[in-house]
Ligand code: BES
Ligand code: MN
């Protein structure tokens with residue numbers, strides 16, 4: 285994939301698809317101006333009347349494909365409505381353009397949207413690449429539509445650093461490929477092999493603890509959850525050391541490569557998508573990839589607890605009690621509440637690093653969060669208002685949905701156990717909050733935020749934002765958050 289900026293004239297830009305953004309003002313009383321007026325001239329003044337005729341008014345989310353008949357150099361022309369021109373309307377237009385580009389089999393896409401500054405232009409390209417993405421590895425040849433490889437933005441004032449958008453978009457797609465791959469291909473050890481790809485980046489080292497090492501180190505959660513599978517669990521630790529780092533952040537990702545529920549087995553309908561349960565690890569590894577590839581001035585330690593939650597004679601059982609490294613004992617009441625158990629080991633490990641100021645975790649943790657927020661919002665849990673605002677602001681910048689949820693201490697009551705310090709589930713009530721409160725027991729002396737990505741990490745069906753499957757949602761927002769931390 286290649287992203288670039290250009291100032292070539294719109295009519296001579298040679299590409300498979302030319303995307304032109306138009307707002308309602310082009311259809312008002314005054315004469316249209318800008319790119320759409322230039323194109324209208326090339327079409328002998330027949331483009332704008334044609335759009336009007338077809339009831340195109342430039343509204344958010346609207347789009348029309350217009351045959352170019354060789355009047356311009358582009359093979360196809362897509363006119364997209366940009367509504368009020370706000371960032372959220374542009375993001376919708378960009379996603380739409382990305383999807384259309386795929387269905388039109390466009391390899392090279394040139395885009396002209398009015399009034400873009402360089403920062404917004406980068407984010408528009410990223411949204412287009414995200415809209416263009418589709419997982420096709422196992423599709424028959426004749427049903428595949430190639431993803432676009434060349435993206436050009438026209439007429440941006442003071443073009444910015446296109447490579448930044450390219451890097452961010454590339455890693456988001458990397459995360460999506462990883463989530464989409466079937467659990468037969470991505471299991472703890474193969475996930476670790478993918479994580480090792482990061483070691484090619486400057487400043488990055490990757491260390492993998494095998495099952496024996498996890499056990500020896502007292503990583504009881506990873507060990508218990510993973511013991512029912514013939515695919516042994518691992519702990520992945522990626523570290524990135526920057527030049528002149530301004531901050532040190534630890535990232536923790538849930539890497540349950542398949543969640544059958546274990547002995548508290550899921551019904552088939554709930555299990556069908558559970559290869560997505562390593563989504564948190566894909567998010568955190570991809571974010572690490574961006575930070576390292578862009579050489580941002582923030583040190584990172586990224587931990588992934590990777591395990592397959594399976595049913596066998598070796599499975600961990602209800603009533604088992606785990607004694608964690610930090611002294612907390614946990615009684616297992618439901619083997620399907622496994623994510624928090626593997627995250628706990630990683631949070632303990634991250635808390636041990638003296639220079640780490642902030643720990644963020646991402647996990648497809650609870651169905652309760654999906655019930656509360658649906659597919660378009662990640663649940664944010666933290667006691668730290670400043671950290672919450674930084675994360676919310678980053679998500680807003682990147683057009684991703686993030687919503688703060690209560691980390692309400694009195695509900696810790698629901699986790700009380702008769703035989704251990706806590707149990708691994710509460711009641712049905714406030715399930716996303718009690719999961720977050722569970723995690724809090726394993727964080728020590730750091731700013732901490734938990735991101736429950738159970739809704740947005742994976743789309744059961746394609747929608748206006750993403751094709752069906754893994755989304756890589758929050759990768760870009762987290763990268764933005766970390767870029768700001770890097771000063
Ligand atoms: N991986 C699931 C959560 C999930 C649900 C992710 C839907 C993506 C989509 C998690 O391990 C789980 O099973 N959670 C249980 C917790 C319960 C047993 C307290 C749940 O949400 O039902
Ligand atoms: Mn589960």
Ligand code: ZN
Pocket residue numbers: 540543561620622623648649
């Ligand atoms: Zn799970």
